[in-house]
Amino acid sequence: MATATAPLGGGRASGVDTAILEAARDIVARDGIGALSMRAVAERVGVSATAIYHYFDGKQALVDRVVQTGFLRFRAYLEEASAEHPRGSFERLAALGEAYVRFALENREYFRVIFGTHNGHPKVLEDMPDISGFDLLRECLCDGMASGALRPHPNPDLVAIYLWSIVHGLVTLELACELDAPPPTDCPRSALPGTAVDIFRAFAPFVGHGLRAPEPARATEVRTEP
Amino acid sequence: MATATAPLGGGRASGVDTAILEAARDIVARDGIGALSMRAVAERVGVSATAIYHYFDGKQALVDRVVQTGFLRFRAYLEEASAEHPRGSFERLAALGEAYVRFALENREYFRVIFGTHNGHPKVLEDMPDISGFDLLRECLCDGMASGALRPHPNPDLVAIYLWSIVHGLVTLELACELDAPPPTDCPRSALPGTAVDIFRAFAPFVGHGLRAPEPARATEVRTEP
DNA sequence: GACGTTACCTTAACAGCGTTAAACTAACCG
């Protein structure tokens, strides 16, 4: 039983359910999902482990709620950042992306859990239409096309996924491979900008104008064996 | 002890170590990392669980080896796909990216494990200079700039990370959110191409020519409250 | 051929995990 959206029954608001949720969130944010155990949460709250089952339908449900609150905070963070720039501007789009990267960097373990779900989104999220912030991006994008800052495209969702992929990929790679770590000495590579945010900023011209050379220059090819 | 690169001691090549590794790989590929337990691997091989400790330094070391072989297969897959197009061509770059997406889609659980490592790359990978295929991308890119297909850039690594982010982000989002799943009815969005590979193909013009409108058109802005 | 060493594998056990069952307390409702 117990979905624990509110203090449940009559009105005896004890606050234990929110205490459990906050304890779980803290553990995840601090030490990662691997450190989250029912007993650890229970000890933090000051109850026995089985008491949690009175408020949540097991560990997965608890994690789902952590993910849900994470998405809400994430979305609010994005919304706030993009609001600082005028609608329809390229800068607003860039601010949205930069906030995405910043949030992930400032909440590494938390972000991992939010987007690390294995079998699709948790059930909790299926109810609400859009909690991930995709609509923010979509809106930003359509405004940009309407204002003339962006080349119009018949399928804005496709463009939105393109942009989402860029920031999400950068962040995921950073979290998995630590891009900004000092490269090994035997692997000489030109220096990258410091943090993932710096890298993201450096992406702007690529996103804006693409990578391809102007048309007339495409004549020669490198003639070596493939 | 035992790092298990070869049958260890004198020469009694029993092949148990590779059997363990393959069993672990199979379990991960079929049912995901969550289904991987020492006892499950042992049962599959036909030994007791503790026998594994004679070949691997614990579960993490076993997983690391699975990841390592995964990277090798991944890299070979990418290499084969890109080899089908001439060096320096934009098509070669596109084929590399498409292979990236295809591999992830055809080896979902496997890919998750490969790039799902939490604390940086596993120790096994730190020895070898580049196993991830980043050098393939980098080479492809430099060839493209040399041939004139791509606009030259002083920092090819930055461009490489940009492209890597795009494919990796697309794949990660697909694995986490199932992008190509039928959208909920209450969330009207323009139809996306079917699979993640289709989506990737549709990205090509964005990568090539960017999203920004030609310069002179950037005058008006959408005048609404932010 | 006997001896000591070592590779290889086993069973038993420990601490921790998520989860269930049963029991208990305390507050509420009629």
Add this chain to the structure above:
DNA sequence: CGGTTAGTTTAACGCTGTTAAGGTAACGTC
């Protein structure tokens, strides 16, 4: 006052990774 129910506990089950101790069989050496 009696009954219901929220809230919590202890005990236990089956699972996990891992360690300890012990055994067996093949090897190199004298």
